[in-house]
Amino acid sequence: MKNIKLIFSFVLLLAVTISCSIPDGIDQDTSFLSSAASGNVSKIFDISTDNSGIVKITPTGEGVTSFKVNYGHGIGALASAVVVPGASTSHIYPEGNYTVSIAATDIAGNIKTTTVPLTVVYRAPENVTISTSGEMKVSATALYAKSFLVYYGDVANEVGKAMAVGQELPAHTYPATGGPFVLKVEVLSGGVAKTTATKTLFDFPIDFETADVDFFGTFDDWGQQQFATVDNPSKTGINTSNKVGKYTNGHAPWSGTYSPLNIPINFAYGKKIKVMVYNPSAANIGKNINIELEAAIGGVPANGVAIVKMPITTSGAWEEVTFDFSGISAVPAGAKFGQLVLRFNDTQDGTQEVFYVDNFRLTN
Template identity: 45%
Template sequence: MKKIILSFAILSLLATTGCSTPDGIDSDLSSLSSANASNFDKIFDVSTDNSGLVKITPIGEGVSKSMVTLGQGSTDPITVYPGGFTSHNYPEGNYTVTIVSYDIAGNQTSNDYPLQIVYVAPTNINATQNFAGTTLTLTATATNANGILVTWGDGGANETPTTMSGSLGETFSAPAHTYAPGVYTLTVTALSGGAATTTTTYPITVYAPFSLPITYESAIQNYSIGGTFGGVGVAKVANPFPGGINTSANVWKYTKPTGAASWSGTWTPLASPNGTPINIDNGSKIKVMVYSTEVGKMLNVELEQGSNGVSNKILKVASTVANQWEELVFDFGTLGIPAGTTFGQQVFRYNDSSDGTGEVIYIDNVTQSN
């Protein structure tokens, strides 16, 4: 290459000055026609993240440039010079990449290279569910996912999946979906962008708004809504003492451990969207079935977050029998609550005159009536 360049330089000088040609240097350029490119090869650097990105680096001896036709998308060749490369994002499929290589004499050699792009099945699906009442907001991620489909589970056998929007490597989001209360199977399918997919299912329970009556028997009622304070514990359990006035399968176990604060208790939110407020017009009496091991200790039923500025209302009723179910009646009609008043929270306390001594009571069938 250096010899040829030198020849051009000296010939140009001689033509300008009119000097004769020195020995060893002449105007014969026939050597250019023998400077052929050879040993052609190619490099396909194919990504494995389902982006379809392929880096194409032509290689060959004596190549001055290469023209690469991708075989997909634009049909115009792309010029690649020695040491360079071009890249392209391919959908899954089979392609033919054509590389035309030129040597310094302008000769060209064309080679076709088969290229197969196969996307891999996504992994690590992670779906995050956020409920507001019966409305679900869903986001999901998955490694190597180009899209996600969600089947909500409430549309029958012919339900059309919803496409979750997003891009490779990002979090996918679905429009909010509102259910009827019930038990469903949520299906999340991660798409590779090709034939491969990965599917995960999630059993979900869509709870009805918490409201009276409270039976502890419904599969679509969230009896854990709300919480406790002061050290007491609660749990839905099988009825340990079925009989008498209460033969139901499930009840609420209320435990006041030794040392639990006298003011301890439970709270249940009834405001929308998670609950239905207690409307005093539907009945001024709250009735509760109770099983206790002692006579005389009082159960509190408290109605809080009253509408129109109505203050919290508290009634206490003592147990009258031990070791059997009885119904305690809390008559809020004696407290002069204005008609139309609603309450957004209900509270239970037990024996609030002293700290806990390890008491256990059972509560069931909380109803409202006149």
């Protein structure tokens, strides 16, 4: 009986030793791997909304060790990426339709490929602002813009001039025929969508017939200086136009109006400014109207140099007054001015005197 007990104890010890030599959960049967193929392969597309074309792709699946994402766009190494579970890859797409292929590899080395459609649509640009400066240098800003096309509006069948984001186009010279001109900017999204914005530009001649344009602003310490576009008070004689400018004199001698012209006055086209004037009061006869040209392109001449004063000579009828700048030697032959100032009787305090102006034009 003692010998039987010793033999049983030895066999039990041997069994325990063998069982402890094999790691938990692992044995020689690996047949289950053949059925461990990944399942529920899906995709997550995070498509940017800023027209950058960036699409973030996050593939998911069960039992997957890696994914190979073929973007359906691009060449060579840029056409695909290997992604580990839980990670993402990004690609820049032009606007269009694509087929993205996701190949999932499981722990047994099996590969399952899934294709999914992707549509990238760019949004139309928003909040467009057109800016002009100096000699008609054009720039623009907009949300979701990829580029711009600029149409100056001064020729027939015009081809738009390309402008990059952040770029300012060089100076543009408008013809002597005068405006107003409609500057058009097409804002491109990088895809089909685009947004169009316009800006009405005016220079000489100024005839006040263009609606929704504030031709003159005012300055006066008491706020009494006024300027408005009104109906022609006397559609007779040399001026039968519908709309004219009404000038109401302010209190201070230096008060007046100013017109920041979109398109500079170009003395290459002439140095005389002609204006039609209607004076309703005999008391204004002999008093001077000032035309002062400021904001010279390039700074020459300085403000306060290009000034011509001409008297009102009649009342109750339209007259044409000529302001000749050709006699001012300090004004270069090709000078350009971005602002016209109009003042009246600048030697006396104003008393709300009224006169009307129309058809400002530049001549030789």
